[in-house]
Structures are given as structure tokens and as C-alpha cells.
Amino acid sequence: MAECLLCHRSMSHQLTLTQLLLPVPIEKRCCCERCWQQFEAIHSDKACSVCGRQLTTRTICQDCQKWQKQATMEFKNRACFVYNEAMQAFMQQYKFAGDYRLAAVFEPFFRQQVNRQKADIVVPIPVSEETMQTRGFNQVMGLLPNVVYQSPLAIKSNWHKVRQSSKNRHDRLQSPQPFIISRPELIAGKSVLIVDDVYTTGRTIRHAAKLIQDAGARQVNGLTLAR
Amino acid sequence: MDVSEFFGRQLLSSELPVGWKERVSKLQVQPGIEVMATTVRCNRCGVTTTKQRCTLPNNQFYCPSCIQLGRVSTLNSLVSLPEPNRFERINQKDVLTWKGTLSKTQDKCATDILTVFQERRQHLLWAVTGAGKTEMLFRGIAWALSQGLRVGLASPRIDVCNELFPRLVQAFKRTDIQLLHGRSDIPYRYCQFTICTTHQLLRFKVAFDVLIIDEVDAFPFAQDDGLWFAAQQAKKADGALLFLTATPGKKLFQMIQRKELSISYLPLRYHGHLLPTITCRLASKWQLKLEKGRLPRSLIVQMQQRLKHNIRFLLFVPHVAQLPAVQTSLQHTFPNEQIVTVHAGDPDRLEKVQLMRSEEINFLVTTTILERGVTFPGIDVFVLGADDAVFSSAALVQIAGRAGRNVARPTGDVIFWCQSFAPNVLEAIKQIKYVNRKGRVLQQVRAEDNG
Numbered sequence: 001m002a003e004c005l006l007c008h009r010s011m012s013h014q015l016t017l018t019q020l021l022l023p024v025p026i027e028k029r030c031c032c033e034r035c036w037q038q039f040e041a042i043h044s045d046k047a048c049s050v051c052g053r054q055l056t057t058r059t060i061c062q063d064c065q066k067w068q069k070q071a072t073m074e075f076k077n078r079a080c081f082v083y084n085e086a087m088q089a090f091m092q093q094y095k096f097a098g099d100y101r102l103a104a105v106f107e108p109f110f111r112q113q114v115n116r117q118k119a120d121i122v123v124p125i126p127v128s129e130e131t132m133q134t135r136g137f138n139q140v141m142g143l144l145p146n147v148v149y150q151s152p153l154a155i156k157s158n159w160h161k162v163r164q165s166s167k168n169r170h171d172r173l174q175s176p177q178p179f180i181i182s183r184p185e186l187i188a189g190k191s192v193l194i195v196d197d198v199y200t201t202g203r204t205i206r207h208a209a210k211l212i213q214d215a216g217a218r219q220v221n222g223l224t225l226a227r
Numbered sequence: 228m229d230v231s232e233f234f235g236r237q238l239l240s241s242e243l244p245v246g247w248k249e250r251v252s253k254l255q256v257q258p259g260i261e262v263m264a265t266t267v268r269c270n271r272c273g274v275t276t277t278k279q280r281c282t283l284p285n286n287q288f289y290c291p292s293c294i295q296l297g298r299v300s301t302l303n304s305l306v307s308l309p310e311p312n313r314f315e316r317i318n319q320k321d322v323l324t325w326k327g328t329l330s331k332t333q334d335k336c337a338t339d340i341l342t343v344f345q346e347r348r349q350h351l352l353w354a355v356t357g358a359g360k361t362e363m364l365f366r367g368i369a370w371a372l373s374q375g376l377r378v379g380l381a382s383p384r385i386d387v388c389n390e391l392f393p394r395l396v397q398a399f400k401r402t403d404i405q406l407l408h409g410r411s412d413i414p415y416r417y418c419q420f421t422i423c424t425t426h427q428l429l430r431f432k433v434a435f436d437v438l439i440i441d442e443v444d445a446f447p448f449a450q451d452d453g454l455w456f457a458a459q460q461a462k463k464a465d466g467a468l469l470f471l472t473a474t475p476g477k478k479l480f481q482m483i484q485r486k487e488l489s490i491s492y493l494p495l496r497y498h499g500h501l502l503p504t505i506t507c508r509l510a511s512k513w514q515l516k517l518e519k520g521r522l523p524r525s526l527i528v529q530m531q532q533r534l535k536h537n538i539r540f541l542l543f544v545p546h547v548a549q550l551p552a553v554q555t556s557l558q559h560t561f562p563n564e565q566i567v568t569v570h571a572g573d574p575d576r577l578e579k580v581q582l583m584r585s586e587e588i589n590f591l592v593t594t595t596i597l598e599r600g601v602t603f604p605g606i607d608v609f610v611l612g613a614d615d616a617v618f619s620s621a622a623l624v625q626i627a628g629r630a631g632r633n634v635a636r637p638t639g640d641v642i643f644w645c646q647s648f649a650p651n652v653l654e655a656i657k658q659i660k661y662v663n664r665k666g667r668v669l670q671q672v673r674a675e676d677n678g
Contacts, residue, residue, distance in 0.1 A: 100283050101280055
């Protein structure tokens with residue numbers, strides 16, 4: 001019997017009659033129903049139309065109103081899940097403890113979301129060389145094993161890393177541009193989807209969006225797993 | 228950071244402070260993961276994983292089994308420093324500050340343990356629940372400490388560690404003792420005597436001259452091969468390893484058969500009586516009936532009798548989800564009783580157990596969390612749905628062992644309600660019969676000695 005990747009309890013999979021009788025594909029689940037219920041999906045008609053945060057109606061949240069005052073850039077983000085306790089615990093285990101196989105929990109769902117955006121190219125937010133050495137993987141690319149993506153962005157070589165998650169909101173909003181465009185030819189005239197794991201203040205993904213837009217992209221949108 | 232913090236430890240290279248690798252000359256470095264054709268093997272927990280389950284990008288691998296204690300991967304390595312036993316010697320007479328006495332049978336076991344430690348063997352002490360295991364360890368531990376040996380006492384359960392710690396501090400007042408587990412904030416320091424959870428053993432290597440593992444049969448130690456491996460790694464190659472349990476499992480019996488382990492029994496409880504035996508009652512489809520708000524008639528009758536004679540009891544049910552239904556049903560049947568239920572995730576867990584301890588309530592409805600480590604004197608024990616898979620045979624023996632822990636009422640009733648005589652129930656009954664047979668022989672020998 002399979003074991004839930006998150007709570008390690010054994011799970012039994014009950015097939016429906018259709019699945020038993022007809023040659024329909026059977027989706028392999030990696031986490032049990034109970035764990036899956038802990039994650040709160042965001043519906044786009046009940047979310048901020050700019051950053052994708054969960055709201056009661058489709059309006060623009062206060063954070064995004066502030067963003068719109070200071071920048072003229074057109075940028076829309078869609079977030080899949082609320083960054084609740086379960087999602088925080090997941091990120092802790094996946095990203096910080098480094099349990100790479102946990103990516104399988106969200107992979108099918110996330111792939112669907114990426115494909116639905118119908119962008120010309122998909123650009124995951126890169127991680128620094130240092131992180132790659134210790135963590136061994138890029139947490140965003142881990143979520144996209146079956147998606148074709150490009151890497152026109154790179155982290156500045158003199159960028160010394162202070163973890164975004166260890167800063168407070170004010171410091172995060174002040175952080176300077178960490179990225180450079182290493183391959184501008186990939187972006188020019190295309191519609192680009194930037195993918196990240198968590199949208200917190202929006203600083204990181206907006207830095208990336210700014211660069212990509214300046215490099216001549218036709219359209220820039222964002223997709224994050226959590227907000 | 229002091230170099231002594233690394234004595235006998237096994238840490239990840241990424242945990243070392245910068246420059247330490249060069250500074251400490253005796254540091255032993257080994258790769259964290261051994262890569263084979265289709266599998267990888269972790270050098271910290273010894274678990275083999277198929278590559279499919281543990282591949283990182285760029286052909287790197289990690290170990291998902293022991294990831295809780297920091298990830299071992301091909302990107303980092305394991306570093307350890309040999310244990311130099313740098314402890315202050317204490318005079319043998321002054322080590323043990325415990326002034327209690329042992330019964331004759333306990334005394335024999337204590338001497339057995341001492342010889343095991345002196346001869347540095349692997350040994351299993353099968354002592355029934357409520358035999359007074361901790362006190363029997365004191366003589367052996369005192370010897371080891373006076374010889375300047377490093378001693379470790381590990382248990383799979385944090386609760387057990389927390390309970391043992393103050394008792395051992397009292398018994399060895401002159402020794403430096405550390406309590407180590409994942410939920411405590413106290414940082415590690417180098418001590419002669421360490422009390423820790425079995426998971427923490429993964430972070431030791433060739434450290435202990437004497438290693439004691441309490442409640443070997445408890446989750447997760449019994450089920451986790453990685454922790455067995457850790458226990459072997461944490462002790463010195465010629466170190467003594469003592470397993471303590473009331474309910475040895477298959478693995479231990481196999482080791483005994485292969486002569487890797489010697490065994491001694493203590494089949495009598497500290498008050499010299501046998502274990503209470505299990506009575507089984509059939510309760511067909513009780514789960515369906517519970518959904519309709521009914522409990523087995525015979526259970527209600529038994530409960531009524533206990534309440535009439537002022538005998539307190541515990542009622543075990545298999546799942547947390549069944550607690551509310553049992554509670555409403557009981558509230559309906561016993562309107563004058565305060566019905567309290569408790570489970571592992573209950574925020575008021577400790578308060579509720581305290582209510583039962585202070586005799587403010589007559590009974591407590593609980594899940595397996597109260598299976599071990601708690602004593603309510605003179606209670607009876609009922610288990611509803613004992614054949615459920617959540618109760619291992621070890622758990623059932625432990626549950627049965629909650630009864631009859633009082634000199635004034637050394638026997639108690641243990642009644643199981645089940646739908647079928649499942650293997651776990653039969654195994655539990657068999658184990659209790661087996662120790663009681665041994666116990667009876669011992670009782671006879673004692674009677675002859677006295678007569």
C-alpha cells in the first residue's frame with residue numbers, strides 16, 4: 001500500500017466503477033485526502049485581480065493598490081493556494097529541509113495551471129549558485145518536471161544571499177534587483193509567464209517582471225503556488 | 228563552540244562552523260550517501276532507498292528516511308570525532324544517590340544488568356509492565372559512571388524521556404546528565420550521561436560504552452530499521468547494549484534465536500503478583516451500532532458494575548473519530564457521570580489525565596496515547612474494538628498492564644470487546660499467559676525459600 005508523502009499514513013485508493021471498467025487514466029496520488037484538504041485552493045473570481053491573494057470578491061487588494069501607485073508596469077499574478085499553516089509546513093519540509101520528492105504532491109495540479117496560462121515561454125525564478133550547492137535543487141523547477149521552461153534570468157554574480165524569508169516586510173520591499181537577463185533573445189516579443197513558489201510581498205517576482213518587460217516581452221504574467 | 232561538542236557525535240559537514248574541518252585534526256569524514264546501481268544507501272541511518280525516490284537534479288541523491296535530523300545527501304558528508312571519555316571520575320560509593328531498596332527478584336535482575344555492562348554484551352530484559360525497570364538499572368549505570376564510561380539511555384517516546392529524566396537526576400545527583408530531544412530548546416552539550424529519544428541516536432557515532440534502549444517495542448523504534456541501525460552505530464564497537472521491554476517483538480526473538488542477544492525475565496510485578504489476564508467478549512458490528520448511538524450491552528453492564536463498586540477504569544477506543552460518538556452515547560446512558568475523552572491531539576490532554584489521577588472522574592475514554600507510561604492505581608481496563616489494526620499486540624499487552632498496579636488491589640479486570648479473534652488479540656493473550664507461567668514458577672520458588 002502507498003504511503004502519504006506528508007503524513008506518512010498508509011493510504012488506500014478506492015477506484016470508481018468507471019476507472020475499474022474503462023481504460024481511463026488513473027491519477028497517482030502522493031498524498032492522502034486528509035492532507036490534501038488542508039490546502040486551501042484560491043478561486044480566481046474570489047481573489048485580488050493583480051496579485052492573486054484570496055479575497056471575498058474580485059477586487060484589488062491594498063498591497064496591490066500601493067504597487068500601482070509607484071509603478072506603471074502591467075503585471076498580473078495568479079496564485080493557486082493560500083499560504084496557510086499546511087502550506088507553510090509543506091514549504092518548510094520541501095524547500096528548507098530539502099525533501100525534493102514532495103514536489104510530486106503539487107506537480108500535476110501546478111502543471112495544469114501553467115498550461116492553462118498559455119504563455120509563449122515559462123520562466124521559473126532562479127536560485128543562486130550557493131543555494132544550488134546546499135539545497136541541490138531549484139524549488140520552482142522541481143514543481144515543473146514535465147513543463148518546458150527557459151532560463152533567461154540569472155542571479156547577479158556578486159549577489160550575497162540574505163534569505164528573503166528571514167527579513168521583515170519593510171526590508172523585503174527595499175531589497176534591490178537580484179536578477180540580470182542572461183539571454184534576452186529568448187524573451188523579445190513573447191508573452192512570458194514567470195513562475196515562483198510563494199508570493200509574499202511581490203518584490204522578487206516584480207523585479208523579475210520588470211527586467212523581462214524592459215527586455216522587450218510583449219506581455220508578462222506571474223503564477224505562484226502560494227500567496 | 229567547543230571541540231568537546233563533537234566527541235562521539237556524527238554531524239553533517241554543512242553543520243560545522245567555518246574552518247573547523249581544517250582545525251580539528253582527528254575529524255573523520257565519510258560520504259553521506261553510497262550510490263549503487265539502482266539504489267542508494269544512507270551512511271547515517273543505513274536505509275537503502277531506490278534512486279527513483281530520492282534523486283536530486285544533476286545526478287545527486289539524498290536520504291528521505293532520516294531527513295528530520297537534517298538532510299544527508301551526496302552534496303554534504305558526515306563528520307565525526309572519536310569519543311575520548313573525558314569525564315571526571317567519581318568515587319563508586321558516591322555515584323548513586325538513590326536510597327531505595329529492591330525486591331529479591333529485582334535485585335537479581337539488577338545484578339544481571341551489571342554483568343551485562345561489565346562484559347559489554349547485548350542483552351534483553353523482558354520485564355512485565357509495572358516491574359520497576361528503572362530502579363533495576365541504577366546499579367549497572369552507577370558502575371559504568373564510576374568507571375568513567377559514557378552512558379546513553381534512549382526511548383522512542385518523548386514522554387518517557389521526560390518522565391525518566393527527573394528520576395535519574397535524583398538518583399545520580401553528582402553526575403552531569405543531559406536530556407536531548409527534538410522538542411526541547413536546550414542545545415547539545417557534552418555529558419557523561421545522555422537521555423534522549425532514539426531519533427537523536429542518529430547524531431551519535433561510536434559514543435556510548437553503555438547504551439540502554441527503553442520501550443524497544445514502541446513506535447517508531449520497532450518499525451524503523453534506520454533507528455536500529457542508529458542504535459548500533461551510536462554505541463562503541465565493544466559497547467554494551469541493553470534493550471528493555473514488556474512486550475518483545477519478532478525481531479528481538481529472532482536475535483535471541485541467533486544468539487546475538489541474551490535474555491533475562493522478570494515475570495512478576497513489583498508487588499509480586501502476576502499480570503491480569505485478558506477476557507474477550509464478542510461484539511459484532513459494534514462500529515455500525517455506535518453510529519446509531521448504541522454501545523455493546525455487556526460493556527454498559529460492566530461499566531455499571533464498576534461505577535456501583537467505585538472501581539475506576541479506562542475505556543480504550545481505536546480511533547479519535549469514534550470518541551464523540553462514544554461520549555454522547557455514554558452521556559445518554561450515565562447522565563450523572565462526567566464523561567471525559569482524551570486523544571493525542573487534545574490540547575487539554577495533560578489536564579484531563581490529571582483529572583483521572585486526582586480521582587475527580589470515575590473513568591476516562593481514551594485512544595492509544597495512554598497505552599504506556601501512565602499509572603492510575605487500582606483501575607480496570609476495557610478496550611472496545613481490540614481487534615482493530617491500530618492496536619498492535621504489544622500495545623494490547625501494555626494496555627492490559629495498566630490494570631492492577633496497586634499493592635492494595637494487585638489484580639484487576641481487563642476486558643476486550645472485539646468483532647473477531649484477530650492475530651493481535653491472540654498474540655497479546657499468548658504473551659500474557661507465557662509470562663504468567665514463568666511468574667508462577669518464580670512465585671513457587673519464592674514460597675519455598677520463605678517456607
